[in-house]
Amino acid sequence: MVNYNVRSLNRTFAALADPTRRAILARLAEGEATVGVLADPFDVSLPAISKHLRVLEGAGLITRRKLGRVRRCAILPGPIMAADAWINHYRQFWERQFDSLESYLDENPSPKGGEDDESADDPND
Amino acid sequence: MVNYNVRSLNRTFAALADPTRRAILARLAEGEATVGVLADPFDVSLPAISKHLRVLEGAGLITRRKLGRVRRCAILPGPIMAADAWINHYRQFWERQFDSLESYLDENPSPKGGEDDESADDPND
DNA sequence: ATTATACTTAACCAAATGGTTAACTATAAT
């Protein structure tokens, strides 16, 4: 599990847990934008957006700079890359798991049909 | 941004935002474990761990099955892989950014030293 | 100088979160 900055990951994942904030990041991936532009698609007040931006900024996911009376926001790479690195550990874990299942199945070919475990990975919600 | 299940991502990122829960996942990546074993490293009450496990289970990150008087917990792939897929979008975005910066720098070799922008990516915290 | 624009800050609220202790349930051991 190497080194990971715990508090930074806390803030990053917490910031990503809100769909409005994820949508703001998605918008910013298409280019810098002012607060007003970012707020426009959402049906919440400007102060609410301002708070979301503060959370994103607190996690280091974005920066805000004042230009005249406008605030221009831009997405930043650091925290998302750190979150990616953390998750990547588990993706590799699961890839190894799937690989060993596969090689097991290769070496132990199914004798008949109808094994047992019918827990069909319920994709609820 | 394709299709992503919003509510599932909400729950997954929220679950991953807590360091105790991330540590529990890390432990479970080393193999299944009972609630007691999972709780042992932490300095919080058993009910607190029970709640964390409920959150992880609610996000689909783990399962609990009762075996005798013991509950055996196991990590599950789905939600982490979904979170990885979401984040991967941004990793690719940043890779493209870095690539275009690199090719820009290749095509516009630095005329002298000392450009201007000295915003050395403050790695606070 | 006045007014409009683009926000932020303050004060408040309800709901969710992470923790606690105490009480309960189900299984295993004696």
Place this chain on the structure above:
DNA sequence: ATTATAGTTAACCATTTGGTTAAGTATAAT
């Protein structure tokens, strides 16, 4: 049958979160 083990559920608490409206600040336009 009694007691210990493994955990959950219930009730409570303080803090945080995501939202609101109202008021404030700084810049731009008239």
